[in-house]
Amino acid sequence: MTMLPLIADHWGWLVLAALLGIAEVLVPGVFLIWIAVAAAITGLAALALPIPLPAQLLLFAALSIAAVWAGRRWYRDNPVASADPLLNDRTARLIGQTVTVVEAITGGEGRVKVGDSVWTATGPDAAVGARVRVVSAESGVLLVEGVGS
Numbered sequence: 001m002t003m004l005p006l007i008a009d010h011w012g013w014l015v016l017a018a019l020l021g022i023a024e025v026l027v028p029g030v031f032l033i034w035i036a037v038a039a040a041i042t043g044l045a046a047l048a049l050p051i052p053l054p055a056q057l058l059l060f061a062a063l064s065i066a067a068v069w070a071g072r073r074w075y076r077d078n079p080v081a082s083a084d085p086l087l088n089d090r091t092a093r094l095i096g097q098t099v100t101v102v103e104a105i106t107g108g109e110g111r112v113k114v115g116d117s118v119w120t121a122t123g124p125d126a127a128v129g130a131r132v133r134v135v136s137a138e139s140g141v142l143l144v145e146g147v148g149s
Contacts, residue, residue: 013043034071038063091137098147101130
């Protein structure tokens with residue numbers, strides 16, 4: 001038994017839309033809501049017009065593509081402001097911090113202690129115990145400069 005006969009009438013589409021909406025609330029990702037909109041519109045169309053199942057499926061597929069495209073475009077044009085824009089960019093959060101050299105920076109490379117972890121660092125030569133400031137980061141390597149610089 002397949003699920004297709006269950007969604008052949010308008011109630012199936014509307015229930016699917018509700019379930020997708022609930023799933024979006026439980027696991028937010030700003031994606032399922034657009035599929036839910038497509039299912040709801042398909043359900044309303046099936047309620048208003050006698051549409052055969054293959055046409056309903058094609059309508060749902062087309063509406064899903066259109067809804068996801070429109071949603072992506074809307075979010076691109078109207079980005080959600082974040083109180084912490086660097087939340088998921090750990091290295092960018094380190095820029096400006098003063099850290100301690102734990103393995104001397106010689107020949108432009110060494111290691112520094114950041115919080116409870118140790119990172120590879122590049123920059124001017126510095127002895128163990130010297131304080132340096134993080135000025136940038138690339139591929140998990142911190143670029144540092146002397147604190148007096």
